[in-house]
Amino acid sequence: MSRKKSNKSKFKFQTLRGFKDILPEHQKFWDFVLKNVKETAQDYSYQKIDTPILESSALFERTVGKETDIVEKEMFSFEDRGGEKVTLRPELTASVARAYIEHGMISWSQPVKLWSWGPIFRYDKPQAGRYRQFYQFNFEVLGSSTPEIDSQIIIMASELYKSFGVEIDVQINSIGCPECRKEYIKLLKKYLRDKKMCATCKDRILKNPLRVLDCKEEKCKENLREAPQIIDSLCEECKNHFVKVLENLDESEVSYNLNPFLVRGLDYYNRTTFEFYAKGDEQATQGALGGGGRYDYLIEQINGRETPAVGFAGGVERVILKIKETGREIKSETQGDVFIAQLGEDAKKKCAKLFKDLRKENIKVKEAFSKTGLTDQLEIANKMKVRFALILGQKEIMDDTIIIRDMDSGIQEIINFEKIIPEIKKRLLGEGGVKIYNSN
Ligand code: AMP
Numbered sequence: 001m002s003r004k005k006s007n008k009s010k011f012k013f014q015t016l017r018g019f020k021d022i023l024p025e026h027q028k029f030w031d032f033v034l035k036n037v038k039e040t041a042q043d044y045s046y047q048k049i050d051t052p053i054l055e056s057s058a059l060f061e062r063t064v065g066k067e068t069d070i071v072e073k074e075m076f077s078f079e080d081r082g083g084e085k086v087t088l089r090p091e092l093t094a095s096v097a098r099a100y101i102e103h104g105m106i107s108w109s110q111p112v113k114l115w116s117w118g119p120i121f122r123y124d125k126p127q128a129g130r131y132r133q134f135y136q137f138n139f140e141v142l143g144s145s146t147p148e149i150d151s152q153i154i155i156m157a158s159e160l161y162k163s164f165g166v167e168i169d170v171q172i173n174s175i176g177c178p179e180c181r182k183e184y185i186k187l188l189k190k191y192l193r194d195k196k197m198c199a200t201c202k203d204r205i206l207k208n209p210l211r212v213l214d215c216k217e218e219k220c221k222e223n224l225r226e227a228p229q230i231i232d233s234l235c236e237e238c239k240n241h242f243v244k245v246l247e248n249l250d251e252s253e254v255s256y257n258l259n260p261f262l263v264r265g266l267d268y269y270n271r272t273t274f275e276f277y278a279k280g281d282e283q284a285t286q287g288a289l290g291g292g293g294r295y296d297y298l299i300e301q302i303n304g305r306e307t308p309a310v311g312f313a314g315g316v317e318r319v320i321l322k323i324k325e326t327g328r329e330i331k332s333e334t335q336g337d338v339f340i341a342q343l344g345e346d347a348k349k350k351c352a353k354l355f356k357d358l359r360k361e362n363i364k365v366k367e368a369f370s371k372t373g374l375t376d377q378l379e380i381a382n383k384m385k386v387r388f389a390l391i392l393g394q395k396e397i398m399d400d401t402i403i404i405r406d407m408d409s410g411i412q413e414i415i416n417f418e419k420i421i422p423e424i425k426k427r428l429l430g431e432g433g434v435k436i437y438n439s440n
Pocket residue numbers: 091122124129130131132133134136265287288289290291292313314315316317318
């Protein structure tokens with residue numbers, strides 16, 4: 001009887017456009033970035049927060065802004081089964097701000113410093129370094145208006161990129177407060193009156209004029225060259241704030257470029273805005289590696305109490321692309337100290353127990369129990385860059401011994417099986433009891 005073939009079985013399932021699998025071979029880069037983010041966050045006294053991936057759509061409409069690209073074109077939004085409008089988060093700040101209000105963090109000691117890490121969703125046009133699901137590391141400081149906080153977050157981010165081995169350019173601007181911005185927008189609109197701008201800009205002039213400064217169209221960029229600069233319209237307080245931020249950066253020897261066109265794509269920013277680009281990518285062809293700014297009115301916008309705040313988010317995929325470009329070798333976190341090689345059925349059984357016992361002693365142990373040949377197993381041990389291989393065959397089982405092989409020198413010694421754990425521990429401990437990990 002012939003089995004009926006259906007078209008269904010031929011369908012090749014693939015990741016959605018703009019979505020990616022992170023394969024095992026790439027995980028060491030992700031571990032490396034996360035480890036540095038975590039350490040930096042701890043050094044600067046940030047506490048970790050995880051917020052849900054799905055939030056109410058209104059949260060982002062209210063904070064990011066209805067007239068922004070993100071809300072207008074890029075959100076993954078849908079109605080859930082209960083008819084609620086929900087959105088896969090297109091950024092983290094709004095969620096952290098919501099959590100700040102929801103958990104009464106205003107009564108905590110201020111400022112509250114929070115960091116997070118996770119996937120972000122934007123229905124963007126996929127290209128190199130631009131995905132529909134990408135990861136961000138995110139830092140927020142809520143409850144402080146002092147310029148030292150703005151500069152500290154920029155200094156911290158610069159240090160973080162340094163720890164990745166990625167050289168960056170810092171771009172900075174101030175977009176003032178709603179008052180000075182009102183004045184500036186009048187000047188900008190007047191300036192643009194007789195300029196031929198693209199259709200998007202024409203629309204933006206009406207809905208969100210500051211975003212015109214962000215336009216990537218050559219013609220618009222040319223038209224904007226002589227445009228009034230927002231820095232010249234800053235009120236006294238905003239000007240003083242910005243000067244202090246820059247002075248602090250100078251003092252900490254963090255160099256920066258003033259960029260009067262840096263307004264960022266989200267509505268909630270005020271005063272300081274900043275972005276990080278890979279050095280030599282002045283044209284921003286690969287997009288920013290990270291960015292952020294001050295958002296003193298966002299918490300009120302979502303019905304919290306007046307809470308000045310500043311934040312920064314970095315893109316994980318983009319920074320990994322840069323790390324790979326530098327050719328820097330990144331250690332895999334799964335390397336072991338010891339590899340167990342076994343020969344024969346009895347050895348396999350004994351080695352399974354030995355594996356468990358070594359793990360219990362906090363020794364990083366590796367194996368390839370599905371293999372049978374010694375050469376195969378030692379090759380794997382070599383690739384794993386372990387320091388020692390323990391070899392157990394029929395003869396060793398009879399003698400109640402085990403072979404310990406130093407993988408660097410190739411020297412092998414026979415040890416009493418009972419003594420293997422203390423012996424391995426002794427060898428892994430350097431003088432003074434400091435554990436020496438494999439340096440490869
Ligand atoms: P933003 O909130 O847009 O400033 O994003 C912060 C950082 O996230 C950017 O500087 C990028 O490094 C990264 N990023 C933003 N959008 C994407 C995307 N579609 N794909 C990959 N990374 C992105």
